Amino acid sequence: MKQYETVIGLEVHVELSTKSKMFCSCSADYFGKEPNTHTCPVCLGLPGALPYINKEAIESCIKIGHALNCNIKTQSVFERKNYFYPDLAKGYQISQYRWPLCVSGKIEVVSADGTKKDIRINRAHQEEDTGKLSHRGRETLIDFNRSGVPLVEIVTEPDFTDTVQIRDYAKKLQAIMRSIGVSNADMERGDMRLEANVSIRGIGQKELPNYRVELKNINSFRFMVAAVEYEIQRQSKLLSKGERLHQETRGWNEDKKITYLQRSKEEAHDYRYFPEPDLPPIFISPEEIEKLKGGITELPAATLERFKKDYQLGEYEAEILTRDKKLADYFEQVILASENTGIGAKKVANEIINKKPDIEKVLPADFVNQIHSSQQVFAIGKAELETIVKQVLEENSKAVEDYKKGKESVKMFLVGQVIRMVGKKIDTNKVKEAIKKSIK
Amino acid sequence: MSDITSLTLVETLSALNSKEFSKKELNDAYLKRIGQIDPLLNSYLYVNRDSDKIPAAIKDIITVSGMQMTCGSKILDGYITPYNATVIEKLMTKDISFIGKTNMDEFAMGSSGENSAYGATKNPWDITKVPGGSSSGSAAAVAADLCTFALGTDTGGSIRQPASLCGVVGLKPSYGRVSRYGAQAMGSSLDQIGPITKTVSDARLVLEWISDGDLFDSNAEKTIFTSKKRLSDLKGLKIGVVQLNENKSDAGLDLSVLKTMEDAYKKLSELGAEIKEIVMPSFKYSIETYYSIMLSEVSSNLARFDGVRFGKSRSEFGLESKRRIILGTFALSSGYFDDYFVKASHIRSKIKKDFVKAFVEEKCDVIVGPVSPTVAWTIGEKVDNPLAMYLSDVYTVPASLAGIPGLSVPCGFSDGLPVGLQILGKYMDEETILNVGEVYELATKWHKRKPDL
Numbered sequence: 001m002k003q004y005e006t007v008i009g010l011e012v013h014v015e016l017s018t019k020s021k022m023f024c025s026c027s028a029d030y031f032g033k034e035p036n037t038h039t040c041p042v043c044l045g046l047p048g049a050l051p052y053i054n055k056e057a058i059e060s061c062i063k064i065g066h067a068l069n070c071n072i073k074t075q076s077v078f079e080r081k082n083y084f085y086p087d088l089a090k091g092y093q094i095s096q097y098r099w100p101l102c103v104s105g106k107i108e109v110v111s112a113d114g115t116k117k118d119i120r121i122n123r124a125h126q127e128e129d130t131g132k133l134s135h136r137g138r139e140t141l142i143d144f145n146r147s148g149v150p151l152v153e154i155v156t157e158p159d160f161t162d163t164v165q166i167r168d169y170a171k172k173l174q175a176i177m178r179s180i181g182v183s184n185a186d187m188e189r190g191d192m193r194l195e196a197n198v199s200i201r202g203i204g205q206k207e208l209p210n211y212r213v214e215l216k217n218i219n220s221f222r223f224m225v226a227a228v229e230y231e232i233q234r235q236s237k238l239l240s241k242g243e244r245l246h247q248e249t250r251g252w253n254e255d256k257k258i259t260y261l262q263r264s265k266e267e268a269h270d271y272r273y274f275p276e277p278d279l280p281p282i283f284i285s286p287e288e289i290e291k292l293k294g295g296i297t298e299l300p301a302a303t304l305e306r307f308k309k310d311y312q313l314g315e316y317e318a319e320i321l322t323r324d325k326k327l328a329d330y331f332e333q334v335i336l337a338s339e340n341t342g343i344g345a346k347k348v349a350n351e352i353i354n355k356k357p358d359i360e361k362v363l364p365a366d367f368v369n370q371i372h373s374s375q376q377v378f379a380i381g382k383a384e385l386e387t388i389v390k391q392v393l394e395e396n397s398k399a400v401e402d403y404k405k406g407k408e409s410v411k412m413f414l415v416g417q418v419i420r421m422v423g424k425k426i427d428t429n430k431v432k433e434a435i436k437k438s439i440k
Numbered sequence: 441m442s443d444i445t446s447l448t449l450v451e452t453l454s455a456l457n458s459k460e461f462s463k464k465e466l467n468d469a470y471l472k473r474i475g476q477i478d479p480l481l482n483s484y485l486y487v488n489r490d491s492d493k494i495p496a497a498i499k500d501i502i503t504v505s506g507m508q509m510t511c512g513s514k515i516l517d518g519y520i521t522p523y524n525a526t527v528i529e530k531l532m533t534k535d536i537s538f539i540g541k542t543n544m545d546e547f548a549m550g551s552s553g554e555n556s557a558y559g560a561t562k563n564p565w566d567i568t569k570v571p572g573g574s575s576s577g578s579a580a581a582v583a584a585d586l587c588t589f590a591l592g593t594d595t596g597g598s599i600r601q602p603a604s605l606c607g608v609v610g611l612k613p614s615y616g617r618v619s620r621y622g623a624q625a626m627g628s629s630l631d632q633i634g635p636i637t638k639t640v641s642d643a644r645l646v647l648e649w650i651s652d653g654d655l656f657d658s659n660a661e662k663t664i665f666t667s668k669k670r671l672s673d674l675k676g677l678k679i680g681v682v683q684l685n686e687n688k689s690d691a692g693l694d695l696s697v698l699k700t701m702e703d704a705y706k707k708l709s710e711l712g713a714e715i716k717e718i719v720m721p722s723f724k725y726s727i728e729t730y731y732s733i734m735l736s737e738v739s740s741n742l743a744r745f746d747g748v749r750f751g752k753s754r755s756e757f758g759l760e761s762k763r764r765i766i767l768g769t770f771a772l773s774s775g776y777f778d779d780y781f782v783k784a785s786h787i788r789s790k791i792k793k794d795f796v797k798a799f800v801e802e803k804c805d806v807i808v809g810p811v812s813p814t815v816a817w818t819i820g821e822k823v824d825n826p827l828a829m830y831l832s833d834v835y836t837v838p839a840s841l842a843g844i845p846g847l848s849v850p851c852g853f854s855d856g857l858p859v860g861l862q863i864l865g866k867y868m869d870e871e872t873i874l875n876v877g878e879v880y881e882l883a884t885k886w887h888k889r890k891p892d893l
Contacts, residue, residue, distance in 0.1 A: 041523050042656075045744045047511065047624040048503045048525060050656050082740050082772070091743020142748075272772035274781055277628035277737055279658050 004200040004236050007209060008160035008228065011195040012173060014152045014183045015129060016060045022128040022150040023051030023094060030145035031189055043148035045089030050278050053078075057150035058101070058282065060182040061126045062292045064152050065102025067176045067299055068121045072289045076101045078126075078276040083269050086140065087131040089147050097273040100125035101282070107172060108301070112164040119169055120157040127151050152182075158197065158208060163225045170194060170221050171323075175300035179325040187220055194224050198231045200239060214249040215259065227252040230259050303328050311335070311345035320353055327352070333364035343371050378424035385418075385426075389434045392417045400439060411435070444469040445585040446890065449642040452494060452588050467491050470539055474586050477893050481562045481584055483577040485510060486541040495539035496531060497587035499578050501548055502633065503622040504528050504538050511624050512544040512556040512574075514756040515745050525622020526654040527591060527633050534649045539587055542577030546758045547742060548598055548626045550574050551832050554823055555760045562819070563606060564891040565857055569816035572602030578636045579606040584893055589637045589646055595627045596730050597811070597836025599634045600848040604811035604860025607850045607889065609877070610636045611643040613651070614868045615843035617665065621656035625741040627734035630840045639887055640849060640878040647870060661868070671875045675712035679876070680804035681705055683717045692831055693813040696854035701810050704851040704861045704880070708808065711879055718798045718807065722790040723838055729791065730837035731830060732771055732784035739768025763826065792842045799866045806876050807864040810835050811848045815857035835862060845870045849877045850886035858886075 021028045024042035041049035065072045077099040080092040105121030131147040133140055154173070160166050174192060177185035185192045195216050199209040213231055218224045227250075235245055247265040252258075298306070300322045307318040307328070322328045334348050351371050362370075392414060393400050399410045415431045444466055447455060455461060461469075471489060478484050485500050486508050498504055501511045503521040505528075510516045528538070545555035553561040553576025561576040563569040564584040571580040575592025579602035582590050592599040594612035603610025611634045618633045625631055635646035644667055653660030684693070709715050742765055747753045757765070771780035798804045812832060822829045839846040844867050851861035861880070865873035881887055 046523070047509060047516070047519075047521070047744070048501075048523075048622040050621050050625075050658070052656055052658050080740050082743060084743065084746055086746075086748045089744065091746055092740050270774050272740070272769065272774075272777070274736060274740070274772055274777070278625070 003203065004239065005203050005205075006161050006232050007158045007199050007201060007212075008166065009158035009197045009212075010154075010156045010160065010166065010169065011197070012154045012170070013193040013195075014064070014154065014173075014177055014185060015191045016057055016150040016152060017181075017183050017191075018054060018056045018060060018150055020054055020056070021148040022054050022057050022126070023148055026148065028149045030149060033145055035141070035143035035145060038145040039147070043089065044144055045091070045147075051094060051276075053279060053282070054150060057126060058284075059292055060150070061101050061124060061152050062284070062289060063180050063182055064154070064177070065105065065124050066293045067180050068102070068105035068107055068124060068154065070102035070105035070121060070124055072102050072284070073099065074284050074286060074289070075099065076282045076284075078279045078282075079273045080276050081127075082272040085130070086142060087133050087147070089131060089144060093128060093130065094276050094279070095127035095153075095273075096125035099281075107169065109165045109168040109172065112162040117159070117161075117165060119159045119165065122155045122157050124152055124154045127153055158199075158212075163228050166196065166228060167221055167225055170224070172301065175323055175325075179298070179300050179303070181325070190219065194218060194221075196224060196228055198228055198235070199245070200232060200235045209245070211245045211247045213245070213247075213259075216249055216251060216262065218252045223252050223254060226257065227259050230257065234259065300325070300328075307331075311349070313346065313349050317346070317349040317353060321349060326359060330357075330359040330364065334367050337364045338368045338371070341368060341372055343368065343375070347371065374425075378422065378426045380422060380424075380426050380430070385422075385430065385434050386438070388421050389418055389431070389438050392421060393435070393438055403439060445473045447588075448638040449494070449588045449645060450639070456494070463493055467493075467495055467537075467539065470495050470587060473584075474540070477564075477584050478581075478586060480567055480893070481564060481571075481580050481586075482559050483543055483561050483571075483580040483584065483586060484540040485512070485543050485558055485577065488537075488539055491537040491539040493535045493537035495587055496536050497540050497542050497578055497581045497590040498528070498538050499544055499575050499590070499592045500541035501544060501593055501624045502527065502591060504541070507538070507541060509541070509624070510558070511548070512546040512558065513745075513758065513761065514557040515752045515754070516750055517557075517752060517756070519750055523622070525633075526619035526656060527650040528622060530650050530652070536649075540581075542575070542581055542590060542592075544577055545574035545598075546761050547624065547738075548574040548593055548595060548631075549738070549760050549764055551597070551601060551829050552576070552817070552819075552822065553580075553602070554819065555758055557756075557758055560819055563816045563857075564893060565607060566816065568818055569857065570605070570819050570821075572605035572812070572816065574598040575602050575610075575636060579603050579608055579610065582606070582608045582636050582638060583891060585638075585890070589635055589642055591633055591646075591650075592636050593623050593626070593631055593633050594836075594840070594846075595630045595632075596734060596833045596840045599632075599636060600811050600836050600846055600860070600862060601833070603636050603848040604850075604862075605816040605858065607853075607858030607860075607886070607891070608636055608638060609640050609643050609850070609881075609887065610634070610848040610860075611647060611870070611874075612839070612846045613647060613665075613870055614845045616653075616657075616659045616661050617647075617845070617868065617870065618650050619654040619657040619660040621654055625737070627737040628741060629737060630730075630734060630843075640847070640874055640881050643847070644870075644874045644878070647874075665870060667871060667874070669875075671879050673712040674708060674876060674879055677713045677805045677872075677876065678803055679705075679708055679713045679715050680718040680798050680802060680807040681715055682720050682723065682807065682809050692828075692834070693810065694815065694854065697810055697812070697814060697859055700852040700854055700859040701861070705808065707884060708876075708880060711883055713876075716802065716804060718802055718804065720791075720794045720798065720838070722787060722794045725787050726791060726838045726841060727830060727834055729784045729787040730833070730841055731767075732780045733788065733841070735764050735768035736771045736781050737768070738764045739766075739772060760826070788841045791838055795838075795842045795844060795864075805865075805872050808876075809862050809864075811860040811862040812836075815854050815859060839864045843867060845873055847873045847877045849881055850889075851880070851884070852886060853889075
């Protein structure tokens with residue numbers, strides 16, 4: 001019998017794919033680059049350096065806010081989040097706390113029972129990434145290429161009640177980021193990082209539990225779902241034994257498939273937030289905010305519905321094609337190029353899903369030609385076909401014997417041989433018929 | 441020429457122009473004098489023997505590419521900065537070279553120069569006295585003719601107070617007048633870079649050179665400061681004098697300093713100004729307000745010196761730095777933030793309002809008063825009493841909190857030690873305070889007196 005219900009909130013960090021970093025002009029494209037080559041006094045936190053705001057990042061954050069149905073603030077403030085860590089060049093992270101850029105949004109997800117639910121977005125705020133540590137034996141190396149790369153943190157209300165919702169939310173968020181072109185949202189590369197706050201309460205209990213377990217540093221959807229499932233079990237067991245649960249941070253051990261304690265409440269940080277004195281408050285006019293709405297074309301969920309309606313695609317095809325905005329665009333370009341060829345939208349969808357063309361290289365028109373020629377059937381003359389069939393049967397007498405003995409599989413072999421000899425795409429049914437006739 | 445080093449910046453430029461001496465002779469003269477005099481004063485932490493243009497001294501908290509930058513701290517001992525501050529870039533286009541980095545209180549935290557990890561700077565007027573701080577080396581070097589001019593930084597009085605105690609001119613520009621890029625931050629919402637010079641017209645010239653912001657300091661204005669008109673007298677100007685509290689001892693104002701001030705007000709009046717007493721009710725909270733905000737910002741600004749980079753461990757921080765980091769960390773902590781930082785921010789806006797009232801409603805063109813409640817004190821006298829040291833900032837911090845410009849101009853002596861007159865102006869109106877300062881300076885010639893070294 002189910003005694004408890006789950007209360008989960010998600011915090012997602014999305015790394016923006018802007019040209020330059022959040023507070024300096026270094027390139028933000030750091031992935032796989034020689035360590036400490038994308039750095040300057042600002043992102044190295046050298047004495048005397050000062051931050052200045054990257055407008056492109058703020059615009060991306062506003063676009064994210066729009067996509068998540070947020071209220072975008074015309075006034076917002078950067079604050080300093082103070083803590084010590086070797087990858088944090090300045091000894092504080094420039095973030096937003098009391099006055100975030102985007103607040104009160106929502107996004108619809110699917111639950112385990114198939115029903116739909118709105119997840120409320122508390123905020124989406126702008127901040128900067130830290131450097132990266134790598135440990136080699138007793139040595140630790142710091143790469144500051146990532147230091148100062150723009151991040152947007154998206155925080156939900158504790159509205160999730162099952163892991164299907166979490167998975168759907170993360171997938172949708174990823175699709176949105178790609179669709180509006182603000183981030184690659186690749187989890188393995190760390191473009192998108194999830195943190196879950198998990199707690200449980202007695203069914204019917206109105207107030208939030210007085211603790212929450214933070215699950216951190218988990219770099220795939222699958223692991224996150226597994227960690228949350230594990231936590232729900234672990235917490236339920238403890239609670240039913242009458243034990244008290246505590247505020248703590250836990251990580252995921254993929255080998256053992258368990259969560260483990262990283263930091264208890266006693267070690268929790270006091271971040272000593274205060275307004276960043278080096279940056280003036282941000283003022284954005286309602287017109288500018290509205291203008292950035294125009295920059296957003298169509299969100300994945302809307303594209304999916306449109307594909308189903310306009311192209312009569314099934315949920316499956318439409319979902320695959322709208323996972324990535326580039327792929328969805330490619331699909332529509334191919335449709336456009338295939339006008340008057342008699343190739344239907346469903347055919348195009350299936351060809352794209354099955355053949356997986358390299359959409360960066362294969363031009364839509366060329367892909368149409370490929371589909372076209374694969375469908376094209378050479379109208380071979382009856383006499384010519386019979387001659388070739390005869391020749392094939394003579395050359396493959398053993399196979400013909402097997403066929404006569406009822407070995408069906410050799411039939412396709414013989415068909416293949418005939419087609420090869422013709423050297424063109426011909427109707428296989430005709431070939432089968434011709435073979436059948438000749439053998440009789 | 442034996443007295444090249446006694447020339448002002450403006451005089452030096454004109455002498456170079458008329459080829460009275462070469463830049464090499466100029467630098468040789470200064471380097472020679474530094475060699476003779478500075479061992480007494482300890483105003484330089486680093487001397488650049490390759491200086492070959494007009495030699496300026498730079499407070500060792502401002503980055504000059506390829507030179508050391510210690511900020512007066514052991515924690516940065518041996519640190520060479522790889523880039524130029526904006527002010528340095530701007531000066532380089534004006535034929536300035538940098539003859540040395542000057543001594544200072546560690547991370548600009550102190551009012552006496554005694555908090556330097558490299559030994560206290562001495563006052564050129566009496567080497568048993570402090571030169572003030574934190575731009576102690578810059579002020580002492582200008583007073584002792586060891587550079588044509590110097591740059592300092594002022595967070596709560598660190599340009600004006602040592603200028604006053606050393607008998608030279610010090611200008612704290614309006615917050616945002618000069619880019620802070622390249623100056624290690626102390627109180628980021630208060631810090632300004634400004635000139636310490638031999639005369640007011642020198643300060644005016646240097647401000648023209650270093651103003652006009654940049655891409656880096658988001659709080660700096662992209663406008664070049666240019667002087668439009670100079671005055672021959674003060675006719676038609678209204679000068680506000682802050683009414684002192686009934687118990688004057690509150691501010692610890694020396695009677696002899698008060699007497700010097702009253703003479704200065706009299707002089708300003710003779711020069712044509714209308715003197716008006718004004719009331720600034722919020723001033724009595726300014727020390728507490730200033731320290732709450734500054735300490736909070738300090739604790740965050742110094743966090744990067746975590747012992748991971750820059751070579752030295754945190755135990756190398758001096759006592760005052762540690763004190764301020766701990767106090768600031770406390771002030772920002774959850775549960776205290778509202779009581780200290782937030783409350784201080786509210787009072788800060790009240791102080792701004794008091795200034796607006798004086799400048800707009802009372803129509804004052806400038807406000808004058810003392811820079812420091814006392815003249816230079818004996819080295820060691822206040823080191824064990826940090827609170828007494830903090831209180832000596834009482835006259836300089838209100839302008840810092842309001843972000844308005846302030847000028848210190850020599851206005852006499854008390855017991856053979858210089859006294860400075862502080863002239864405060866409207867936000868971004870350095871022009872008027874420089875005009876008033878210049879008229880006063882030309883009429884009194886206090887700046888002509890030199891210490892006997």
